[in-house]
Amino acid sequence: MNRNIECDVAVVGGGAAGIAAAIASSRTGAKTVLIERNPYFGGQATNSQVTAYCGFFTRGENYDQVVMGIGNEVLKKLEKLGTNIHPRPSKSTGNVSISFNPEHIKIVMDQMLEESSVEYYLHAQMYEVDNNNGLIEKIKCTDDEGTFTVKAKAFVDASGNANLVHFAGIKTNWGDDEGNVQQSSLPFRIDNIPAREILKSDIEAALKKAKEAGIPIRKETGLIIKVPTNTYGYCTIPSTIVPDLSAETLTKTEMDLRSQVHSYVEAFQKYLDGFQNMVISSSGPAVGIREARRIIGDKMLKGEEIILAPKSDDSIARGAWSPEMHKSNTSIKYTHIPDNEYFSIPLGCLKVRDAKNLWAAGRTISTDSLALGSVRVMGTGFATGQAAGVAAALTLQNENYDVKKVQEELLKQGALI
Ligand SMILES: Cc1cc2nc3c(=O)[nH]c(=O)nc-3n(C[C@H](O)[C@H](O)[C@H](O)COP(=O)(O)OP(=O)(O)OC[C@H]3O[C@@H](n4cnc5c(N)ncnc54)[C@H](O)[C@@H]3O)c2cc1C
16 A cells, blocks of 8 residues: 555545545546545444434425435445335434445445545544645544555545544534533444334333333433334434543543443333343444534534525535434424425535635534534435535635536536535
8 A cells, every 4th residue: 555645635534424525526537535444434324323314305294305416326225235215204203214224334335435436445544634824735644554644635524523624723613602512322233122113202101111210321212213124223312412522531431321321221121112022232333423523614504594494506415304403311302494395505514714625524514503403414414525525626726616616516426406
C-alpha cells in the first residue's frame, strides 16, 4: 500500500453518508479515497445494530419514496439477499421504514464499493488534519503498520461526529441552545421471540412492571426493531447522555449501558408476553450516538421550518422523517411533518462555512438540534452523502459552488432533489 496517497476527493467515514459520498464522487469523475476505522462499512447500521432504514419514505398511508439514487441501489442489493424492502408503516408510530439484518448491510456495502472505482480502506483511522488557512490539504491516518497520509483537493466529513472538521480546528455546534444532546443508546440483538410486531405499548407495560419489581432499568420506553415474521429483533432502549466523545466518557458509557442491557434482558424475560425463552445474541459493538457535533455551514436547517415542508431552489436532497427526539426516559417526542410531505435540504447546509474545500454529509450537516432529529436518519444520510460527494468532486478547491451543476449531476445519477 502506498503510504502517501493522492486523490481528488477524500471521504472520512463509511456509513450510509460516506458510502454514498465516495461512490457519487467517483461517478462524477473524481479519483476518490474512502477511509473507515471499523473492519466493515455501514456505520451505525453495522457498528451499533441500528437495523432499520428510516427517511426513504414520507409518512402516512399513501407514502412516497423521497430518496432514490445510491440509497435505492443499496435497497435493491438488500432485496437480492432476501430482505423484504417493501416499506412497513409501524403500528406503534405510523412511521415508514425498512428493517434489515446488519450482516446483509456489511456484504451489500462491500459489493457497492467493489463495483465502484473508489479506493477504500478499512482499519484506517484518521487522526490529524492539515488545515492551511481554510484549505484542507491532507489528513493523516493510522493502521497497524504505522501512519499514512491522504492528500486531496476536496474532503467530505462523513464521520458522524464531524471529526474531520473538529480535528481541522474548525468550530462546530453541539446539542441544542443549552448544549443538551439526545440520548445515545446501546442496541442489542435478541433471539427466540414471538413472530409478530412488538408494540411499544406492550414494551412500556412490561418495563413498568420490571421497574416496580426493582430491576434497575433506566429508560421506560422505546422500540424493538424487527420484521414481524422473524423470531429475532434489535432492542434500542438502553440509553444515556454522552456529554463528550473522549475515551474516558465512552469507556464509562459502554460499561454502564452493557450493564443496562442485561437488566432489560431480565425485564423482558420476566414481564413481556412470549419472551420467557428469549436469549441475547449480541450488543453494540459500539454505543450508537444520536447527536454529537454538527458543522456550521453556509446555511442551516431549522426544525421549526422543516416541519412546514418547505421547498427551495437550491435543494440537493429531500428529508421526510419527522424530527424524533430522545431526551427523556419516559417519552420519545415526534414533531410531525404533514403526511406524505417532505422538505428541501439546501446545498449550503453541506458546505463547511470556515473552509474552502470541506463538505459534510449525514448526521453532521448544518442544522439546529430539532432538524437534526430528522436528517440524522440513514435514508436521508444516503441522500446528503450523494450530494456532498458530487459537490466535492465538481468544486475540488474552488470555494464557489454552482448549485445548478450539482443538481444536474445528481439528477443524472438518479437522485431526487
Ligand atoms: C440507537 C439509535 C437508533 C437509531 N435508529 C435509527 C433508525 O431506526 N433508522 C435510521 O435510519 N436511523 C436511526 N438512527 C440514526 C442513524 O443510525 C445515524 O444517525 C446514522 O447512522 C448516521 O449516518 P452517518 O453515515 O452520518 O454516520 P455513521 O453511521 O455514524 O457513520 C460514520 C462512520 O465514520 C467512521 N469514522 C468516524 N470517525 C472516523 C475516523 N477518525 N477515521 C475513520 N473513520 C471514522 C465511523 O467508524 C463510522 O463508520 C439511530 C441512531 C441511534 C444511535
